[in-house]
Amino acid sequence: MSPEYDPAGRLLAEETPGDNAPPLSVSELSGMLKRTVEDRFGHVKLRGEISGFKRAASGHLYLALKDDSAVIDGVMWKGGAGRLAFSPQDGVEVIATGKLTTYPGRSKYQIVIDRMELAGEGALMALLEKLKRQLGAEGLFDPARKVPLPFLPKVIGVVTSPTGAVIRDILHRLEDRCPTHVLVWPVLVQGESAAAQVAAAVRGFDAMRPGGPLPRPDLVIVARGGGSIEDLWAFNEEAVVRAVAECSLPIISAVGHETDTTLCDYAADVRAPTPTAAAEMAVPVRAELLAVLTESGLRAGRAVRRGAGQARERLETQVRLMPRPDTLLAPQRQRADDLGERLGRGLRHRLTDARRELSDAGGALRPILLQNRLAREWQRLQGARLRPQMLTRPLADGRQALDRLWRLAVSLDPDRPLSRGFARVMAGGKLISSVSDAKAAGRVMLHFQDGETPASIGGGVEKAPPPDISEHKQGTRNKPRAPDETRQQDLFT
Template sequence: MSPEFEAGIDASARLLAEERAGDNAPPLSVSELSAILKRTVEDRFGHVRLRGEISGFKRAASGHIYLCLKDDNAVIDGVMWKGGAARLPFSPQDGVEVIATGKLTTYPGRSKYQIVIERMELAGEGALMALLEKLKARLSAEGLFDGSRKRRLPFMPRTIGVVTSPTGAVIRDILHRLEDRCPTHVLVWPVLVQGQGAAEQVARAVRGFSAMQADGPIPRPDLVIVARGGGSIEDLWSFNEEIVVRAVAECSIPIISAVGHETDTTLCDHAADMRAPTPTAAAEMAVPVRADLVTMLREQGLRMERAVRRSAGQARERLDMQMRLMPTLDTLLAPQRQRLDQLSDNLGNGLRHRLADARAHLNQAGGALRPALLHQHLSRARERVDRLRLRPDYLTRIFQDQATAFDRLSRLFVSVNPDLPLRRGFARVMAAGQLVKSVAGAQAAGTVTLHFADGAIGAAIDGGPPSDPLEKPQPQAISPIARPSRKPRESEERRQQDLFS
């Protein structure tokens, strides 16, 4: 390459970076430049106040708050750490105009600058009212302010729970008014009524009263009063917080909201079952006047007494009228008295007739008891006794008949004895305890038992034809069996005599 060509090449087009003479700006890394910018911004803008509208509000799980502050022409990121976020007197929302106080810094990870907010306030009363209206519209859309959710207050609560500051004039006014009207047991849950942490304490107190057990060691309130004295909208802002409104709406006990004076209105008033213009008015709503109750009870007692007397007088008049219409005692008993006299007369006649009938019957029975009739009955009885006596000839005839019947049964037993044919050369074939009656039964059994007169022997069935044909039996003369004599033998006769002796 020629020197002229090299001289014409621009130094910015060189391939490799080279230090040139007189160059006192060494190259910086990106991290070094980010650190220089961070120090410069923090030194220059260590304390700033920005006015802008919140956009992209987000509360992280760690408790930190991330948001953007914007106006018509620019946007800046903002972050508020957990400690500062916990001290906020209101709940930030998108669209709310605020004034944020903090310092500017950079975030090297994205090459962006942001404001670290230390304190954040609403930008004037207009912004506060805008936030209030926005929260009111959102909670109203959820139905927390519906009239159908309102409950009637108990007429005579035994225990009243009060959520307020224990050192202010509010609790003294409530106790004094309750003492004048109708003394009632009061439970005070001390809370902060303004400032940091007031909303959380009020909500915790309302939920604590609602969670108490009816049969616990501390009596559960029948009515709850949330009370605070008057003040500016900033002083009453704790009772506009969402956590307080939801706690009041979810309370299982009827609740009265007495926050501020007549002209002061908070979201807690809309969520409660009843709104009182002042704490003193809340005490008047909570209980009736004891003197009025006593007077009313006295009047009701007098009215009841007059009603009872009037009812008794009317009943007495009706009774008198009924008594005049009822018959007298003599009129009612006259028929019964007459019947009693008639029965008394008939009783004597009946007894005389009965006595006469009894005498006639006795005479008739006495005439039948004659000695001749008695002797006749006695003779008939003796004849019946003689017929019933056992004579020896009668018993002998009975014994002979029984012996004849016994001989007949003995001959029948001998003729049906299954072992008698075995003595003549026959055998009884048995298989499995059953009598074999056919060839098929013997073949099916396979093994059989042959019973002879002198014993039994086993045999196997081969199923073939017999080796020797059976010979046809020759007819033989059968001698008649000698009939036993009807006259019993001497031994049998002796046994019979012994049996019936």
């Protein structure tokens, strides 16, 4: 038996009598919810902690606001994100103003944020401490990065508002202490775009190079007057801190009053309590420098005069201790007089000796002695006679030597053996002295006493029979030869 019929469990949907609620589509229901939420919550303020913060490539911001027991998604479009006075981060408590709406694509509701502010000074300080720890961990506040200030900068760059009292105080203080060339880069020091302008100004000064249209500063001062932490917040922004830390020029941070401290102060090379104090740190007092120079000049003059006086005293003392010139030259004068007297006596003695030697030599030069020597030499000349043997004997010896040389030359004549029946074998202008050289040449030239004739090596010439020794002994050289014996035989086969 079939179960009892249940109208709610029907298979097909059918209209029932009295039903005035037609079915809605999902889009229709989502649209109704969207309009209801936006009408009811068109303007709300939410206080909560940022979580899951993300900045899209389009510039829109996506985040979630949460408290102890609930969470709601939020979105901030690019236009509102550009007007934020701080950089949102996870964990920061804020107050967001906007309207609630729904996102049908995910069946959830969210808040579209028009304006977002930090929830009180405590949240602002918490954000400041968090950013300080983050940048400090990167080493941006490390003392080793800081550079000393120049003693007397020629050009000073100032980043500040051109209309405030700060620039007037700096210029007035520099004029009083030491007039210096000042370049002012005008920026906003408070508001939405203040941080970007300050960072751009610092990087702009750092990018200037020597020899350009404007001189490159030797020192940069970042200055602003006093105010609340919200007013000074632009100098706590990460962009400003990084620009100051990365600048190669020495930087003095003079933001706020003496009790005000910003992250820019930590990143700068030197922190000044006030803008006026920054001007005092930047340059020395000109009058004091002149006084120091004057005092140094006076001290130098006194030192020179004192040194000259001491040198004069030492010189006078040395002069008193030195002997007189007469005392130094007395021995030499006496010696010169003594040598003068000895020289006269010596010359007279030498003259006497020379006269005595001349007299002795003159006595030996008598004419009779010369005549006797001339007679002896004449007798020797008369006794000398020219003998023919002295000339003929060397001539005979020379003739004999010449004959020996001629016989040797004749015996060494290479053509002389040709008269005895020998022949000289030549090939290519060279003498052939072996069978292997003759076979290698192939064709040779035979030189005889009466001429020369070519010959071929290995050409089939019959070998001549060995000569008959008995006939040779019997004098057969005069025997007439047979007709076939007149042909020249091959010498090497």
